Amino acid sequence: MRELSLNVMDIAQNSVTANASLITITVNESDKDDFLDIFIEDNGKGMTKEQVQSVIDPFFTTRKTRKVGLGIPLFKMAAEQTGGYLTIESQVGIGTKVHAHFVKSSVDMTPLGDINSTVKILIQCNPCLDFVFNHSTDIGEFTLDTRELREVLGEDVPLSTPDVLEWIGGFLEEQSDIIYGGA
Ligand SMILES: Nc1ncnc2c1ncn2[C@@H]1O[C@H](COP(=O)(O)OP(=O)(O)OP(=O)(O)O)[C@@H](O)[C@H]1O
Numbered sequence: 059m060r061e062l063s064l065n066v067m068d069i070a071q072n073s074v075t076a077n078a079s080l081i082t083i084t085v086n087e088s089d090k091d092d093f094l095d096i097f098i099e100d101n102g103k104g105m106t107k108e109q110v111q112s113v114i115d116p117f118f119t120t121r122k123t124r125k126v127g128l129g130i131p132l133f134k135m136a137a138e139q140t141g142g143y144l145t146i147e148s149q150v151g152i153g154t155k156v157h158a159h160f161v162k163s164s165v166d167m168t169p170l171g172d173i174n175s176t177v178k179i180l181i182q183c184n185p186c187l188d189f190v191f192n193h194s195t196d197i198g199e200f201t202l203d204t205r206e207l208r209e210v211l212g213e214d215v216p217l218s219t220p221d222v223l224e225w226i227g228g229f230l231e232e233q234s235d236i237i238y239g240g241a
């Protein structure tokens with residue numbers, strides 16, 4: 059994929075399908091220490107050890123009955139081609155945590171891309187779910203937590219309300235400008 063933010067969309071979509079009610083997306087990046095880490099964590103239905111194994115390496119499985127998904131393998135490939143890695147921690151009935159580690163300066167690094175739009179679209183398309191988005195750089199960090207927004211907005215104003223989405227988009231833009239050393 060041309061942008062890691064598209065991989066994030068795909069992995070978060072897995073969390074939605076797994077009936078998560080809370081999805082946490084964290085991007086920690088550092089030029090100084092030359093890494094970019096992405097965590098996608100959910101409280102969905104989780105996977106067994108065997109499921110995790112076959113999802114990480116879909117061609118390893120001997121079962122032919124299931125369709126082979128590519129969301130996780132593609133994300134893993136993007137990480138490994140930089141010299142990084144991907145891990146999955148999952149527990150049935152508890153949830154799943156996907157962690158991808160990238161060596162940022164690698165010539166094979168895929169750019170993060172428009173992660174703010176990914177977050178905004180996820181909220182827009184799943185207004186009943188809660189999302190936490192954390193982003194940190196060498197300069198600073200910020201968090202968007204839809205549970206806090208909900209509290210301020212009250213029960214009658216859904217997160218998919220155009221004014222609310224516009225505010226979310228503006229907040230993400232403003233905060234990421236700051237941690238990228240702009241504005
Ligand atoms: N967060 C998750 N919670 C529970 N199960 C998951 C999670 N992520 C992935 N899975 C399981 O792993 C499978 C493979 O995921 P993957 O994203 O690689 O492919 P897919 O979603 O099936 O297909 P694709 O993403 O290519 O459309 C999923 O079908 C699902 O069964």
Ligand SMILES: [Mg+2]
Pocket residue numbers: 068069071072127128129130
């Ligand atoms: Mg998928």
